[in-house]
Amino acid sequence: MLAPQTAVSLAEAQDLIFLEAELLDAWRLDDWIKLYTDDMTYLVPSPGMPADASPDTRLFLIYDDRFRMENRVKRLKKRTAHSEYPHSTTVHMYGNLRVAGHDADGTVVHGTFHVSRYKDGIMDMFIGRARYQLLRQGDAVLIRHKRCDLGMDALVPQGRLTIIL
Amino acid sequence: MEQRIETPAGIRVDQSNGLFQVSRKVFTDPEFLKLEHEKIFEKCWLYFGHDSELPERGSFLTRTVAGRDFIFSRDSAGEVHVLYNLCTHRGGRVCREKSGKASVFQCFYHGWVFGSDGALRLIPQEGAYPEGYKNDRERGLVPVPRLEQYRGFWFINLDANAISLFDYLAGAKPYLDNIADQSEVGMAIVPGAQAFQVDANWKLWHENGMDPFHVNTVHQTYFEYSTDVAKIGKERAQASGIATEVFDRKASAEEMMKGRYAALMQTATKMKLDLGNGHMAYDYPANHGRPFAQWHPSWDPKYKPELDQSFERLVARVGEERAKRIALYDHHVLIFPNLAIVDNHGIMIRTYFSTKPEEMLVQSWTLAPAEESKEIRRLRLYSYMDFLGPAGFGTPDDVEAIEAAQRGYKGAEDYDGWNDVSAGMLPADPSSFVRNGDEGRMRVFWSKWAEYMHA
Numbered sequence: 001m002l003a004p005q006t007a008v009s010l011a012e013a014q015d016l017i018f019l020e021a022e023l024l025d026a027w028r029l030d031d032w033i034k035l036y037t038d039d040m041t042y043l044v045p046s047p048g049m050p051a052d053a054s055p056d057t058r059l060f061l062i063y064d065d066r067f068r069m070e071n072r073v074k075r076l077k078k079r080t081a082h083s084e085y086p087h088s089t090t091v092h093m094y095g096n097l098r099v100a101g102h103d104a105d106g107t108v109v110h111g112t113f114h115v116s117r118y119k120d121g122i123m124d125m126f127i128g129r130a131r132y133q134l135l136r137q138g139d140a141v142l143i144r145h146k147r148c149d150l151g152m153d154a155l156v157p158q159g160r161l162t163i164i165l
Numbered sequence: 166m167e168q169r170i171e172t173p174a175g176i177r178v179d180q181s182n183g184l185f186q187v188s189r190k191v192f193t194d195p196e197f198l199k200l201e202h203e204k205i206f207e208k209c210w211l212y213f214g215h216d217s218e219l220p221e222r223g224s225f226l227t228r229t230v231a232g233r234d235f236i237f238s239r240d241s242a243g244e245v246h247v248l249y250n251l252c253t254h255r256g257g258r259v260c261r262e263k264s265g266k267a268s269v270f271q272c273f274y275h276g277w278v279f280g281s282d283g284a285l286r287l288i289p290q291e292g293a294y295p296e297g298y299k300n301d302r303e304r305g306l307v308p309v310p311r312l313e314q315y316r317g318f319w320f321i322n323l324d325a326n327a328i329s330l331f332d333y334l335a336g337a338k339p340y341l342d343n344i345a346d347q348s349e350v351g352m353a354i355v356p357g358a359q360a361f362q363v364d365a366n367w368k369l370w371h372e373n374g375m376d377p378f379h380v381n382t383v384h385q386t387y388f389e390y391s392t393d394v395a396k397i398g399k400e401r402a403q404a405s406g407i408a409t410e411v412f413d414r415k416a417s418a419e420e421m422m423k424g425r426y427a428a429l430m431q432t433a434t435k436m437k438l439d440l441g442n443g444h445m446a447y448d449y450p451a452n453h454g455r456p457f458a459q460w461h462p463s464w465d466p467k468y469k470p471e472l473d474q475s476f477e478r479l480v481a482r483v484g485e486e487r488a489k490r491i492a493l494y495d496h497h498v499l500i501f502p503n504l505a506i507v508d509n510h511g512i513m514i515r516t517y518f519s520t521k522p523e524e525m526l527v528q529s530w531t532l533a534p535a536e537e538s539k540e541i542r543r544l545r546l547y548s549y550m551d552f553l554g555p556a557g558f559g560t561p562d563d564v565e566a567i568e569a570a571q572r573g574y575k576g577a578e579d580y581d582g583w584n585d586v587s588a589g590m591l592p593a594d595p596s597s598f599v600r601n602g603d604e605g606r607m608r609v610f611w612s613k614w615a616e617y618m619h620a
């Protein structure tokens with residue numbers, strides 16, 4: 001158990017995660033990535049995988065460390081990132097958030113996500129379980145790990161995952 | 166000028182004017198799709214799955230291929246079967262799981278029980294039928310008409326009279342060998358199948374897989390990324406005392422094109438890199454790391470010793486010339502009608518099939534040497550996602566490009582629209598192929614496609 005002053009409260013977690021949703025929906029990706037630690041990971045397993053699947057032994061959709069995530073952001077800001085040009089409209093809904101535990105690596109928060117993406121007359125939905133590990137660094141609470149397990153077994157009909165969940 | 170031949174199957178070729186066109190109707194008209202199902206998908210060998218997906222006796226998985234639902238199973242004697250996933254009683258769905266291990270399958274509708282070889286084992290109301298009724302082979306799950314494998318790649322054919330898979334694969338076999346031989350113990354599918362829907366006709370994806378012209382425009386952001394990665398990596402490599410000039414040389418466009426040109430010159434067939442039976446391929450020296458077995462400065466130097474070792478072991482196993490071909494080149498092989506195997510940042514196997522003209526289901530898997538170390542496996546999976554898959558930096562832009570084209574075909578009948586795949590038919594500057602490639606491989610596909618559609 002962490003000392004109480006380093007544990008992240010549910011209210012703090014919600015503030016952070018709802019801010020993340022707002023920044024993503026506004027495509028303010030440079031501000032969004034500031035919510036993450038330098039040793040961050042962002043994982044999206046391929047659809048249909050068990051909740052404990054590891055990206056080291058199974059093929060994921062996304063397995064980003066800070067370096068690749070910065071490059072994902074850089075790419076998404078270009079008009080030559082064709083699949084997101086012009087940017088789609090998204091609504092990120094994160095719900096059922098609760099603090100699931102604390103350990104030396106941070107505070108674990110569980111919840112669900114329901115992200116809608118609209119582009120070119122087509123609405124796609126991405127649903128599933130979200131798991132976060134949050135860390136207090138100085139005055140700020142940051143996201144260290146984020147994992148989104150999709151609640152479907154194929155990207156049908158979505159076809160691609162070019163937004164950040 | 167009078168040589169223009171218009172075929173009912175939707176392509177037109179005018180050799181003397183260097184023109185090769187494909188009607189946009191073939192991507193939108195349900196009549197064409199119906200004909201393709203009948204004349205191509207019910208006649209050709211179709212990739213089904215890899216032997217490693219059934220690791221043990223009793224292993225099974227369910228898969229949709231050519232719009233049919235099948236069970237892929239290894240029975241208690243070790244034999245592999247592809248069975249239609251529906252009950253011979255009244256058509257109930259027999260297996261409703263994605264994969265697993267089972268000695269029998271029980272239909273949940275009325276409880277008939279089938280063995281993993283498909284034979285009917287039990288009818289709950291057996292007394293209602295004549296003596297020995299369930300033992301008739303006809304009562305067992307229906308096997309696919311033909312099932313054959315080449316080096317662990319299982320294919321099905323819906324036509325009982327088809328030529329053998331071995332003959333069908335023709336010149337594509339050495340490419341499959343070059344993949345199968347990347348392991349001393351056997352290649353295996355890595356868990357993590359990726360299935361996704363693309364709102365475009367299946368042929369557009371196959372075309373895209375052999376289209377050299379889209380690479381620089383569609384994938385510009387990927388190349389910008391990989392240039393950055395290589396630059397950072399080069400500094401890191403030099404800092405740890407690894408010379409990198411050789412990689413600069415490999416990465417030069419000239420060197421890559423020399424590779425392409427050499428490959429072209431080795432091909433004595435009538436069309437460029439035509440492997441026969443509508444299959445085609447291209448390979449060129451890789452300018453990035455290959456998890457088997459080529460280190461590159463874009464990767465941490467800590468991976469270099471193991472990759473170098475794999476390469477040396479490969480040389481000892483298959484000789485230097487073949488080892489270089491396998492490990493230092495990227496390979497793309499497209500097997501008619503709907504299989505692409507790409508061996509670059511990892512090995513991707515991909516199939517695509519349309520049940521509506523403007524939609525396809527894409528299924529893809531990745532294959533790796535079963536014996537590779539944890540570290541290289543991690544590197545392989547990480548590097549695969551750089552470009553490949555529905556969230557990579559490459560694939561989604563291909564999807565966007567072909568979906569946009571498909572949308573554009575709406576209304577093409579108003580002006581009798583044709584796509585142009587003429588590049589390289591009659592080049593004003595023959596050396597342009599070496600610099601830029603051409604659309605010759607696409608014509609290999611379309612010519613075979615038309616041949617089947619006419620048959």
Ligand code: FES
Nearest residue numbers: 252255257272275
């Ligand atoms: S349909 Fe399968 S038991 Fe009746």
Ligand SMILES: [Fe+2]
Nearest residue numbers: 379380383563
């Ligand atoms: Fe592409």
